[in-house]
Structures are given as C-alpha cells and as structure tokens.
Ligand code: FES
C-alpha cells in the first residue's frame with residue numbers, strides 16, 4: 001500500500017493501554033482477581049555457591065503457619081529442567097548446588113507472606129566445593145559452558161607485525177540487572193484432563209508452555225500460556241520466566257488448587273540472570289590516521305552456572321565487535337565462561353553492546369595514542385564502498401548510512417565548535433574537565449538462530465465490522481501491540497479504535513518465537529498484515545461481485561469500501577459477506593527471507609538489515625571526587641520509515657538512558673562467596689529523573705526508509721538505542737584523557753569511584 | 767485484630783486488619799484496588815505511591831492501621847467519573863508511559879508535587895520524582911507530562 005493511503009501507520013498514536021495504565025485499570029498478572037482456593041508458592045534458596053546438599057531438614061518449614069505443602073525435587077512428575085536449549089537448568093536442584101540462591105525446594109501456603117517466611121526455616125547442611133566467581137578464575141581454570149568460538153579473516157599475526165602503529169589494551173565490562181518494575185510472576189489455574197492455564201509474565205509464551213508441559217509430563221496441548229502485558233521485560237523474561245511458571249504448575253498439579261508465585265525484588269535480583277559481564281582484550285595495528293590495519297580481539301563472557309542463551313549472546317557480541325567499522329584483517333575469539341553465579345541471560349542488545357563497547361574503546365585508545373580527536377579516527381574506519389564493505393563474518397553492509405548520519409549529527413550538534421569550547425574550558429579549569437564524544441551504532445536485525453525468524457498471527461472480522469487481532473508477540477511496554485494494530489487497521493482502511501488487541505496466548509498462535517531481538521514489529525507486523533490482507537482479498541472479491549467490477553478496483557478507505565462510484569460502509573459489506581458465506585478469519589505466517597548462517601565457517605548473512613544511530617555526549621568531571629554530570633546529549637537515530645514516531649522516540653530515549661545506566665551507575669558486586677551484594681535499588685543504582693542529561697535532543701533520521709523489504713519500510717528499534725549510551729562512557733574516557741593526558745584504565749561501569757581511580761592511580765595503559 | 771475506618775477514594779470503609787498489614791497490601795488485597803503496584807517491597811521504587819490526607823506516601827512503607835481516620839486516595843480515585851484528572855490527561859497526551867507499571871505511582875507523586883505550583887521548574891520536577899523509578903521511558907516524557915499537568919492543574 002502506498003504511503004499516501006496510510007491513515008494509522010506513521011501516526012504518533014498513544015500506547016494502546018495508555019488510559020488503562022494511567023487510571024490503574026490495566027491488569028498485570030498480580031492484579032488479576034485471584035481464583036478461590038489460591039495458594040502461594042515461594043522458593044527455598046541455597047546459601048552456598050558450589051557444593052552438595054548433604055542433609056535437608058524441612059520439618060520447621062512444613063510446620064509453619066499456613067503451609068499446605070512442600071515441593072521437593074522428587075515431586076516433579078516430568079522433566080526437571082527449565083533451560084531454553086541445553087537441558088542444564090534444574091527447576092529444583094537435585095543436590096548439586098551451582099550458584100548462591102539456587103532453588104532447593106518450594107513452599108505452598110495460604111498467603112504469600114506465610115510462604116515467604118516458611119521458606120526461610122529450612123535447615124540445610126552442605127559440603128562446599130571450590131567456586132569460580134570471577135572471569136579470571138573461570139578463564140584460568142578453563143571452566144566453560146560451551147566451546148570456544150572464533151571468526152575473522154586474513155593473517156592477523158602477520159598484519160599486526162607489519163602495522164605502522166600498534167597498541168594493546170584490556171577492558172572490563174560490568175553486567176546489568178534488568179530491573180523491570182514488575183518482577184517475575186506466574187499464576188496457574190488447573191483445569192479438567194490435567195490441563196493448565198498459565199498466566200506468566202514472559203516474553204516467550206511458547207517456551208514457557210513447553211517447559212510447563214515437560215515438567216508435568218503432559219503434551220503441549222494441555223498447557224495454555226497467556227500474557228496480556230508485562231511491566232517491562234528487556235530480555236529478562238525471555239528464557240527465565242519458565243522456572244516460576246513450572247513451580248506454580250507443579251504446585252497446582254500436586255494440590256489441585258490454583259497457585260501463584262511472585263518473587264520479591266531482592267530474590268528476583270538474586271535468582272535470575274543478568275547481562276553478561278565481559279572482558280575484552282585487544283591487540284590492534286593502525287596507520288597514522290588511526291585507520292585499523294589489523295586487530296586481534298578476545299571476548300571473555302561470564303555466563304554463570306549454565307548455558308542458557310549464552311552461545312547466541314556471545315556470538316552476537318562477536319558479530320558486533322566491528323560496530324560500524326571495516327576491519328580488514330581480524331581475528332575475534334570468544335570464550336563462554338562457566339562461573340558459580342546465576343545464569344546470565346538475554347538483555348536488550350543480547351551481547352551486541354559488549355561487542356560495540358569493545359571496539360569503541362579501541363577507537364578511543366587509538367585517538368589518545370595519536371593525540372587526535374576520536375571522531376576523526378571513527379570516521380576513517382567506517383564501512384565504505386566496494387572493498388571496505390564486508391563484515392568479519394563476510395556479510396555485505398548493503399545499507400550503510402553511518403557516514404551520512406554521522407555527518408548530519410556532527411552538524412546539528414555543533415560538534416566542531418563544541419570541541420573547541422571543550423579545549424578552551426579545559427585550558428581554563430584545573431579541577432573540572434570536560435569530555436566530548438560522538439559514537440555510532442550499527443546493529444544487526446534478526447535472530448542469529450535463523451529458525452527463530454518466524455511469526456504467526458490470527459485476525460477475525462466480526463459481524464459488526466470490529467476486528468479481533470492476535471499474534472505471537474508480547475507487550476512489555478514497547479508499543480508492539482499498537483504498532484501491529486495500526487498495520488491491521490490500514491489493511492482494512494478502518495479506524496484504529498475498531499481493532500481489538502487481545503492477549504498473547506499459545507492457544508491462538510502456536511510455535512512462536514520470543515519477543516526479542518528487536519524483531520517484534522518486523523515479524524508480527526508482517527504476519528498480521530498477511531492475515532488481514534488475506535481477508536481483505538476475500539472481501540474485495542466479494543465486493544467486486546456485488547458491483548460487477550474487477551477486484552483490483554475495490555478500495556478500502558475511511559471505513560468504507562469504494563468500488564468506482566459506489567460506496568458501502570465497511571460494516572455493511574461485512575454483514576453481506578457473512579450472509580453470502582465468505583470466511584472472515586485468517587491466520588498469517590511470515591518468515592524473514594534471505595538470512596543464513598554457517599556455524600562451521602563463521603560466515604553468512606545472519607541479519608536481514610542493519611539499524612543505525614549515533615549520539616554525541618558532553619560530560620564534566622570533578623577531578624577531586626570523580627563525580628560527573630552529563631551536560632548534553634544529542635541523538636540521531638534511524639528507524640527507517642517509522643510505524644509510530646512517538647513510540648519509536650520513546651524507545652530511543654528509554655534505551656539510551658538504560659545504556660547510560662549500564663555504563664555509569666549500575667554496578668553489580670558479588671563477594672568471593674558468590675553472594676550478590678547489590679540486590680535491591682538501595683545498592684544497585686538505576687538512573688532516576690535527575691541522572692539524565694541536562695540537555696537532551698533526540699531526532700529521527702530522515703532517510704529513504706529501510707532498504708530491506710520490511711513492514712512499511714520501518715526498522716526495528718528495541719535494542720539499537722541502548723548502545724547510544726556508549727557515547728557517555730566514551731566522553732568520560734575523553735574527560736579523563738583531557739585531565740591526565742593519558743589513556744586511563746577506565747572500566748565499565750564508570751562510576752564516580754572508577755573515574756576517580758582512573759584519574760588518580762597513575763596506572764595508565766600507554 | 768484492630769479495626770480501622772477511613773475514607774478511601776471518597777468512600778467510607780471500615781473493617782479489621784492485622785497490625786502488621788502494610789497499607790499497600792490493604793489496598794490491593796483487602797480493598798481489591800490493584801492500580802497501586804509493588805515494584806520493590808522496600809520503599810525505593812515509588813510504584814506504590816498513594817495519597818494520605820493529600821500527601822503522597824509510599825504505601826509499602828506504612829501500616830494499614832496508621833491510616834485510621836485518614837483520607838486515602840489511590841490512582842483509581844483520581845479521575846472524576848469518565849473525566850481524567852489533568853495530570854492523567856497530561857501523561858496520556860505526552861506519552862509519559864511505556865510498560866505502565868510505574869505510572870500510577872508516578873502520577874500520584876506528580877499530583878502532590880506540583881499542587882499549587884503551576885510554574886514548577888524542570889529541576890524541581892526531576893528532584894521531586896527522584897523516589898520514583900521508571901525503567902522504560904528515560905523520564906523525558908514523564909517530565910514533559912508533569913510540566914503540562916502542572917499547568918493544567920493551575921494554582
Ligand atoms: S513498592 Fe513501595 S516503593 Fe517500591
């Protein structure tokens with residue numbers, strides 16, 4: 001459909017639940033009316049990181065007030081596993097403890113309070129074993145969850161030796177807690193025939209369905225997983241919601257009662273995985289302009305005690321360690337380290353941010369060593385024409401708009417003048433120093449596991465001309481539901497208000513992929529459009545028959561059907577169509593074309609296209625305290641032709657602040673016993689309204705739309721903006737360079753403490 | 767068990783509560799008003815903010831018995847019939863929400879924060895909302911919403 005005929009798509013429509021959310025009417029799982037006889041489940045946790053349970057006395061737990069039953073590992077009727085792929089995540093430990101906080105039993109009680117308190121009364125004896133907590137401990141002991149992997153091209157050893165200049169460096173990159181405001185929650189209602197209706201706060205209903213069915217030992221058809229909305233997900237509810245649904249389902253099966261489980265915030269932080277910590281080491285050769293000639297990069301990922309999604313996450317880190325830059329001779333090594341900590345998992349960007357940050361550190365390091373502005377180094381390294389347009393995994397960068405986008409942002413942010421002002425400011429001020437940085441993002445869109453790039457939808461047209469819409473994507477605040485509804489409304493030329501968005505459920509659309517990888521609108525929007533267009537085709541044919549016209553002359557616009565000079569209300573057409581026995585329900589199915597990946601060679605076209613963006617950040621640091629302020633941020637981001645510019649801008653703003661939080665204030669600390677010491681917002685610092693930049697300009701890039709054939713030429717927007725936050729980290733690095741004249745050993749997150757140490761310790765890289 | 771009576775969203779309610787029952791649990795479980803959310807259980811995130819005698823409080827930090835004789839307003843009591851409160855309207859118009867989980871607490875905090883101060887500055891808004899965490903929006907549209915809401919509420 002040409003853009004001129006779009007009425008809803010491209011409009012800044014409000015989030016579909018906006019009114020319900022501001023009046024308190026929107027129901028999250030914990031807000032649903034509780035069924036009669038509901039029991040509450042709460043897990044009991046291991047208090048060591050590594051070892052065996054030798055004795056477990058649960059008599060005090062069982063005797064506690066309100067306790068109805070206990071769930072022990074032997075009570076699991078089917079498979080004791082809630083892993084996404086590898087079968088290595090027990091729902092309840094079978095005696096071997098692999099991280100502090102691991103579930104060793106669960107309690108069912110009349111109230112949540114009673115279950116929580118009772119769960120703490122267990123007397124457990126352990127035989128402790130050696131625990132690897134840090135990246136270093138795991139790496140030096142070759143403790144891994146999956147085999148090492150490499151990709152690259154050229155003879156890096158030879159090319160590095162020939163390089164005009166050469167540098168080595170190392171960067172530690174911290175993890176990040178998702179801190180979705182709504183913690184993990186599931187409520188399970190048992191039905192007849194052993195069926196279970198599972199309300200689960202999950203981005204991956206199909207996986208939760210499989211896990212619940214498998215742990216109960218029933219066919220998948222016996223389990224329906226339903227989710228209307230989540231209070232945030234960010235990847236944390238992709239593979240790690242299933243465990244809580246499974247526990248509740250086992251409890252429901254044991255007792256015949258409905259069961260709910262909602263983790264308390266501290267437990268949510270202790271018991272569920274986070275963004276992977278990484279350590280990056282590089283050896284880079286470059287010419288006198290800073291153009292990279294060869295690079296050898298090692299990425300160590302801290303995966304935690306099980307594999308979870310770490311394989312794909314570490315792969316994506318590797319595939320993004322080029323970011324927007326051409327690396328002629330390159331070797332990227334990845335290790336997937338096993339530690340005795342909670343299993344790290346998907347988080348907005350899925351490893352990509354760690355890869356991008358690594359190469360951006362290399363840019364800053366090169367610039368500092370040559371004494372030139374890092375933006376110049378970044379520019380000479382950008383992907384370009386033939387000969388400089390293939391990634392380390394041999395995909396052609398066919399849609400490279402980075403140079404143009406950077407040029408526009410450089411001008412609109414007044415970068416060059418401000419660079420001069422920063423120099424001047426730093427000359428005049430001894431104790432306050434400014435830093436300025438422009439960093440780009442190029443992010444590959446598609447699941448790197450090719451089979452996951454598929455989606456289904458189900459559209460019904462009812463007799464009154466209203467539409468029921470369902471698809472496999474889940475709503476976690478990102479505005480997916482309204483975007484897909486806009487697409488469907490335009491297929492029928494009707495008002496958005498006539499489209500009813502219904503809860504995601506495995507009973508309507510089966511075998512779905514998770515809502516992840518920024519792919520929600522790309523995949524589900526396309527599937528829904530295919531379903532809607534199928535029905536529209538049937539209606540068009542019917543209308544053509546009514547008016548003795550050709551099907552191609554039928555138009556759907558302004559809630560009417562127009563055939564030549566004839567007009568008919570959409571509802572009237574629908575009524576007539578039903579009377580004439582035309583089917584007005586259809587499924588739609590979409591799979592992303594073109595993509596493929598060869599694991600053996602580490603080459604292919606894993607992404608359908610790339611999304612681009614760039615940010616300029618200016619910071620001021622206080623050299624006495626290490627404290628700093630983000631003075632100004634300018635963002636230019638590419639969303640193709642936007643489906644909904646208001647929603648997209650919200651994603652960019654929120655993604656940027658979340659990325660900035662990851663690299664500045666959000667610090668996860670484990671002690672040497674493997675206990676997470678930062679398990680509440682009191683000690684784990686999420687950005688608040690005062691932590692945002694003083695000046696914050698966000699614009700959408702005005703280009704020719706997505707060059708790949710996506711839904712109305714839009715681009716995915718969920719993850720890419722998170723990496724715009726790297727501009728702040730890079731500006732802080734620049735400020736320290738400006739203060740000391742040397743490249744600092746500044747690790748992420750660059751907390752005020754880390755900045756102070758970088759300023760003070762005199763331990764410079766080169 | 768002590769018994770309490772209060773005015774909840776303009777309605778008189780009374781009944782027995784356990785002394786240890788938190789106000790948030792009383793609101794959500796006893797009164798079935800689930801617009802008030804629990805995000806952290808430990809007085810840090812602000813999802814549970816309600817008004818007690820016109821002042822915003824974190825209802826996970828107060829006991830139900832403490833509101834005996836008070837007037838309590840939750841997010842459900844803010845609109846007048848079908849007509850949204852100006853602050854709610856401002857959040858809708860300025861896209862001041864994404865997942866919406868923080869929104870009720872954010873709106874309740876904002877209403878108290880700007881009361882009688884239509885020209886409240888951006889800095890005052892940001893500082894006033896420090897006790898309300900939003901993980902989705904990056905606060906940009908929330909601050910815009912609160913500014914617009916303050917104007918609409920007038921002096
Ligand atoms: S739940 Fe009350 S402040 Fe977080």
Ligand code: FES
Nearest residue numbers: 864865900901902
């Ligand atoms: S909108 Fe999701 S936490 Fe604020």
